Amino acid sequence: MIDRREFTGAMAGAIAGAVIGSRSRALESLAPPAVNATRLNAHLKELAAFGANPQGGVSRVAYSDFDRQGRAYVMPLMRAAQLDVRVDMAGNIWGRRAGQSAELTPIVFGSHIDSVPDGGNYDGTVGSLSAIEVAHALAESGTALRHPIEVVIWQNEEGGLFGSRAVSGQLPAAELSSRAWSGKTIADGITFIGGNPERLSEARRSRGDIATYLELHIEQGGTLERDGLNIGVVEGIVGIKQWEVTVAGFQNHAGTTPMDQRHDALLSAARFVEMVNRVVRAEPGRQVGTVGRLQAFPGAPNVIPGRVVCTLELRDLDAAKVDRLYAAIATESKRIAEQNQTTFAFELLHENVPAPSDPAVRALIEESAHALGLTTKHMPSGAGHDAQSMAQLGPMGMIFIPSAGGISHSPKEYSTPEDVARGASVLLGAVLRADAR
Amino acid sequence: MIDRREFTGAMAGAIAGAVIGSRSRALESLAPPAVNATRLNAHLKELAAFGANPQGGVSRVAYSDFDRQGRAYVMPLMRAAQLDVRVDMAGNIWGRRAGQSAELTPIVFGSHIDSVPDGGNYDGTVGSLSAIEVAHALAESGTALRHPIEVVIWQNEEGGLFGSRAVSGQLPAAELSSRAWSGKTIADGITFIGGNPERLSEARRSRGDIATYLELHIEQGGTLERDGLNIGVVEGIVGIKQWEVTVAGFQNHAGTTPMDQRHDALLSAARFVEMVNRVVRAEPGRQVGTVGRLQAFPGAPNVIPGRVVCTLELRDLDAAKVDRLYAAIATESKRIAEQNQTTFAFELLHENVPAPSDPAVRALIEESAHALGLTTKHMPSGAGHDAQSMAQLGPMGMIFIPSAGGISHSPKEYSTPEDVARGASVLLGAVLRADAR
Numbered sequence: 001m002i003d004r005r006e007f008t009g010a011m012a013g014a015i016a017g018a019v020i021g022s023r024s025r026a027l028e029s030l031a032p033p034a035v036n037a038t039r040l041n042a043h044l045k046e047l048a049a050f051g052a053n054p055q056g057g058v059s060r061v062a063y064s065d066f067d068r069q070g071r072a073y074v075m076p077l078m079r080a081a082q083l084d085v086r087v088d089m090a091g092n093i094w095g096r097r098a099g100q101s102a103e104l105t106p107i108v109f110g111s112h113i114d115s116v117p118d119g120g121n122y123d124g125t126v127g128s129l130s131a132i133e134v135a136h137a138l139a140e141s142g143t144a145l146r147h148p149i150e151v152v153i154w155q156n157e158e159g160g161l162f163g164s165r166a167v168s169g170q171l172p173a174a175e176l177s178s179r180a181w182s183g184k185t186i187a188d189g190i191t192f193i194g195g196n197p198e199r200l201s202e203a204r205r206s207r208g209d210i211a212t213y214l215e216l217h218i219e220q221g222g223t224l225e226r227d228g229l230n231i232g233v234v235e236g237i238v239g240i241k242q243w244e245v246t247v248a249g250f251q252n253h254a255g256t257t258p259m260d261q262r263h264d265a266l267l268s269a270a271r272f273v274e275m276v277n278r279v280v281r282a283e284p285g286r287q288v289g290t291v292g293r294l295q296a297f298p299g300a301p302n303v304i305p306g307r308v309v310c311t312l313e314l315r316d317l318d319a320a321k322v323d324r325l326y327a328a329i330a331t332e333s334k335r336i337a338e339q340n341q342t343t344f345a346f347e348l349l350h351e352n353v354p355a356p357s358d359p360a361v362r363a364l365i366e367e368s369a370h371a372l373g374l375t376t377k378h379m380p381s382g383a384g385h386d387a388q389s390m391a392q393l394g395p396m397g398m399i400f401i402p403s404a405g406g407i408s409h410s411p412k413e414y415s416t417p418e419d420v421a422r423g424a425s426v427l428l429g430a431v432l433r434a435d436a437r
Numbered sequence: 438m439i440d441r442r443e444f445t446g447a448m449a450g451a452i453a454g455a456v457i458g459s460r461s462r463a464l465e466s467l468a469p470p471a472v473n474a475t476r477l478n479a480h481l482k483e484l485a486a487f488g489a490n491p492q493g494g495v496s497r498v499a500y501s502d503f504d505r506q507g508r509a510y511v512m513p514l515m516r517a518a519q520l521d522v523r524v525d526m527a528g529n530i531w532g533r534r535a536g537q538s539a540e541l542t543p544i545v546f547g548s549h550i551d552s553v554p555d556g557g558n559y560d561g562t563v564g565s566l567s568a569i570e571v572a573h574a575l576a577e578s579g580t581a582l583r584h585p586i587e588v589v590i591w592q593n594e595e596g597g598l599f600g601s602r603a604v605s606g607q608l609p610a611a612e613l614s615s616r617a618w619s620g621k622t623i624a625d626g627i628t629f630i631g632g633n634p635e636r637l638s639e640a641r642r643s644r645g646d647i648a649t650y651l652e653l654h655i656e657q658g659g660t661l662e663r664d665g666l667n668i669g670v671v672e673g674i675v676g677i678k679q680w681e682v683t684v685a686g687f688q689n690h691a692g693t694t695p696m697d698q699r700h701d702a703l704l705s706a707a708r709f710v711e712m713v714n715r716v717v718r719a720e721p722g723r724q725v726g727t728v729g730r731l732q733a734f735p736g737a738p739n740v741i742p743g744r745v746v747c748t749l750e751l752r753d754l755d756a757a758k759v760d761r762l763y764a765a766i767a768t769e770s771k772r773i774a775e776q777n778q779t780t781f782a783f784e785l786l787h788e789n790v791p792a793p794s795d796p797a798v799r800a801l802i803e804e805s806a807h808a809l810g811l812t813t814k815h816m817p818s819g820a821g822h823d824a825q826s827m828a829q830l831g832p833m834g835m836i837f838i839p840s841a842g843g844i845s846h847s848p849k850e851y852s853t854p855e856d857v858a859r860g861a862s863v864l865l866g867a868v869l870r871a872d873a874r
Contacts, residue, residue, distance in 0.1 A: 118688070118735050221693030238692065242738045251555070253845040254727035255675065255752050255819035256658035259718045261843060266728055270710035277704055281696050290691035291703055293736045298555050301679045301729045301748035301786070302821075303846050311738035315692050349738070382692035384739075406698060408690040409740045 033134075033141035035428055037421035040133040044420065047073055047113065047129065048121040057411025058121060061181035062114040062156035063189030070113045071193060074128065074153055081136035083151055090166035090203035091195030093153040097135065099435075101146050105394075107434050109134065109214040109427060110152035112163070112386060117181055119158070120413020122420075126401065127216040128153050130424035134431055145435045147211050154386040155193055160350060162186055164389035166203050205393055212361060212434040213390035216399045216427045218415050220383050222406020230374040230419070231426055232400030233365050236356035237381045237388040238315040241322050242349040245291075245333075247272065249342040251298065251306025262304055266296045268342040269308035275332050276312060280325060287316040287325065288382060312346070317354050317380045355388035361397030361434070368429030369399075374422055383408075399426050470571075470578035472865055474858035477570040481857065484510055484550065484566065485558040494848025495558060498618035499551040499593035500626030507550045508630060511565065511590055518573035520588055527603030527640035528632030530590040534572065536582050536872075542831075543585040544871050546571065546651040546864060549594035549823060554618055556595070557850020559857075563838065564653040565590050567861035571868055582872045584648050591823040592630055597787060599623055601826035603640050642830055649798060649871040650827035653836045653864045655852050657820050659843020667811040667856070668863055669837030670802050673793035674818045674825040675752040678759050679786040682728075682770075684709065686779040688735065688743025699741055703733045705779040706745035712769045713749060717762060724753040725819060726762065749783070754791050754817045792825035798834030798871070805866030806836075811859055820845075836863050 050073060051058040051066030060066040071093060078085045083095030096106070111127025131151045138145065155163035159180050165171040176187040176197055187197040195203070219225075224232055249265030273291045280289030294310035312329065314322045333344040362378070369376045379400070387398050401423035404414040415423075487510060488495040488503030497503040508530060515522045520532025533543070548564025568588045575582065592600035596617050602608040613624040613634055624634040632640075656662075661669055686702030710728045717726030731747035749766065751759045770781040799815070806813045816837070824835050838860035841851040852860075 116735070116737060116740060219693065220690045221695065222698060240692070240739075250844075251847045252843070253657045253820055254729055254750055255677070255725060255821065256656065256840075256845060257725070257819075257843060258658065258723065259714070259725055261659060264714075264727075266710055266731060267714055270707040273703055273707035274711065277696070277701075286695065288692060288694070288696055290701075290739070290741055292691055292733070292738045292740050292742060294703060294731065294733045294742075295736070296729070296731045296747075298553070299730045299732075300553060301750050302677075302727070303553060303729050304727055305729060305731075306847070310733075313691055313738050382694075383690055384692065403693075406689070406694060407687075408693060409737075410688045410690075410743070 031141055033137040033143045033428060035133050035137050035421060035424040037417065040129055040424055041417040041420060043077060043129045044121065044125060047125055051115065053118065053411060055411055057119055057413065058115050059117050059119065060113065060115040061117055062159050063180050063182040063184045063192050067114050067182070068193060071153070074113060074132065077132050078151060081132050082139035083135055087194040088203040089196045089199040090163050091155040091190045091193040092163040092167065092203065095135065095151040097139070097149050099145050099148040104147045105209055105211040106148040106150040107212045107214070107431055108150045108152055108210050108390065109431060110154065111215055111217060112154040112157035114156055114158050116158045116409050118411065119409050120411060122218045122413050122415050123220065123408055124157060126218055126415060126420055126423065130216050130420070130427055133424050134428045137428060147435050149431065156180060156189065157386055161384060161386055161389055164386035166200050167205050168389040168392040169204050170389060170392065171200070207393050210390065210394035213387060213394060213396045214361070214399070214427060214430050214434065215385060215387040216401070216423045217385060218408065219400040219403045220408035221403065223379055224377065224400065224402035225404065225406060227377060229377045230422055231369040231376045232379045233362050233376050234357050234381045234398035234400060235362070235378050236317055236354060237385055238317050239319045239322055239354035240313065240315050240350070240352040240384050241326065243312045243346045244349050245272070245310050245312050246345045247308040247342055249306055249340070252304045254302045254304050257304060263341045264304050265308045265342055266305040267340060268336050269294060269296070269310060271336045272333060272344070275336065276329055279328050279332060285316065285321065286380060286382070287314065287321055289314045289325065311349070315382055319354055352384050352388060355391040355396070357391070357397050358395035361395045364433040365397050365399055365426065365430045368426045368433055371429060372422070372425055374426065397430065399423055399430065468578055470574040470580045470865060472570050472574050472858060472861040474854065477566060477861055478854040478857060480514060480566045481558065481562060484562055488552065490555065490848060492848055494556055494850065495552050496554050496556065497550065497552040498554055499596050500617050500619040500621045500629050504551050505630060508590070511550060511569065514569050515588060518569050519576035520572055524631040525640040526633045526636040527600050528592040528627045528630040529600040529604065529640065532572065532588040534576070534586050536585040538583050541584045542646055542648040543587040544649045544651070544868055545587045545589055545647050545827065546868060547589035547591065548652055548654060549591040551593055551595050553595045553846050555848065556846050557848060559655045559850050559852050560657065560845055561594060563655055563852060563857055563860065567653045567857070567864055570861050571865045574865060584872050586868065593617060593626065594823055598821060598823055598826055601823035603637050604642050605826040605829040606641050607826060607829065608637070644830050647827065647831035650824060650831060650833045651798070651836070651864060651867050651871065652822060652824040653838070653860045654822060655845065655850070656837040656840045657845035658840065660816055661814065661837065661839035662841065662843060664814060666814045667859055668806040668813045669816045670799050670813050671794050671818050671835035671837060672799070672815050673754055673791060674822055675754050676756045676759055676791035677750065677752050677787070677789040677821055678763065680749045680783045681786050682709070682747050682749050683782045684745040684779055686743055686777070689741045691739045691741050694741060700778045701741050702745045702779055703742040704777060705773050706731060706747060708773045709770060709781070712773065713766055716765050716769060717751070722753065722758065723817060723819070724751065724758055724762065726751045748786070752819055756791055789821050789825060792828040792833070794828070794834050795832035798832045801870040802834050802836055802863065802867045805863045805870055808866060809859070809862055811863065834867065836860055836867065
């Protein structure tokens, strides 16, 4: 019997053998598992074809034809990695390989392949294809694990973690009728990708059903690149609150209404956008606040806008800070409203509570990275991820790789093939370490 | 032979006999002409049915089915007023009655019946139906005029004076392919309402073809109501310039991009909206500036806007002031762009040069009002009107009546039946005076 720390060290030595661009190891069944960086990066490129935009990037929004094509592309890859593939009632794709012990719960790892409109080629896909690659590496090296492994491709992450929330039991029925970017309702979308919205409860899993959840993802921010580091060890996923904000003024003729008699909803909305920026930046910390959607109505050049509808989004690891910022914004909005007799109304659209990662899982991710000679940084995830749903069910950890220029949700989103391979290797090491726990 | 001033005074006495709610005078062919206020206000109410919105007001945008229904409603009214009705190649409706002299050019009066989306029941319709009522009053009183009269219902005023510009020769061919609110192109719209875009030149009239042009309209501002006056004598129609403004920033993830690393196009656009308001109000005068349309792209709550498209509109009687304000706004936009490394681009969409009214026509409108015991005020028109196209062809004058609360381009647009009748009576008096010139 060997000490766990020693065992981990020995495994790490093997994993450090992963070579970028190495050939298939299918015949070297007794060699230690290693990710095939060439294969992984080729898959990333191939998947990018589904929904590719002329100017670069993809629009593979959930429940679109491109989304379904992307899903049809990854399922054979999962089978090639010797996984038993099924689609659950929520439309998530699962690929399972049994472990040596019948009693143990699975180690689950994966991500998503849907994108925002006009998005990039790395968000979600790096984690999804790396998860498949890790399973492939384990299979072709003949590595036997104690735990079952399950690779998961979550559906509609970008719209609001719909697939993973169905599994964690955090998807209220009322949201099934809301409309996704594809134009379909969530319910119709789930049917479109092979699920069944009337049998969603069958997709549920319970607390304790998962031994460890791991997710590799691009950072989507510029911290790792700026600091010249390889791997982000995620401390947790920030809480998010989103509101729809309606500014009501008085619609009137733009030519005949003197400047001092206007109740211009867009002027108030403009002051709101600037104020949100000022309030969020007024205190130290990593909190962010965004007005991402804004439209003036009726929207004619010669009509003073009578109504503006926009969104407000606030994020921080500390839910109390989000609430404090919102209170300050609501107070300042009243002051803006008084300036030209307009009104502000806030409706909470969406809320994700902050989800801390598991300290022990963080430690094994860090060990995995250091064993490969990679540098690390502990950091929050400013973006929401399916991992936060999984944190409800068991110990969760996330691995970040650098995003060039900190750019994401954009055609310019990019991570180097080397960083992708490094991330996948850290994921492989973390899976092996999680299995050894 | 009587002195013109005496004649006018005598006529005015007769016109002052117009009684609100008086019965048809069809059988009293020797009585002086007078508008039938009951009939006029009933027509106004009936026309409001075409495109009526549940919350009040109308959406009778040019080239819609409702527009065509409204046109089908007014044509029989014109025939009942003993006018010979035709639709010109631009789609304008003309109703003509011959004068005593074969040499004289016509006195033209009218307005439009199309609306903005979600507009009101008085803009254009008051002037259109009053013009028909004036012709009806002249016909049923058997009043013989020296000049021919022509009542005109202009098409697509709200979209940019398309009908009247076709007649004045100010409609460039390139604009025929632009899209109207109805979704149709201008060319398709003209065909839809009975014109022929390939034979537009046949609708043209030349300088000198029109003896006098008169248009009654609601003020669409709050000046007359605030000052407690009956009639606005329009000094001229302000010049208008409209631009499309594109703000380019950098689209990025709203959760992962720190506040100090953002190039948020919407933040710049918000500062632009506030700055336009400040610059326009910084100098004395009646100039106005409006951002009426604004939309952020891609428009998701969790994406920092990479692009904003909005409009800028500036209006004043003095074209040089409009240019000076634009120069100041362009300079300030550069400063805003530098704050967060965004860019501004301006594209001129539309321009109307200021159109002064004719001093002699102004005088006869004022005489007509005073003869009826009504109070008057000289004022610019902040709104564009078809009268500005007609100012290219001959002496033009406009009559305003009060707008309740100064509200227009809104379901809340309102003028009292009494003010409508007063306006129509002033128009009738002005037509008679113009005939006597």
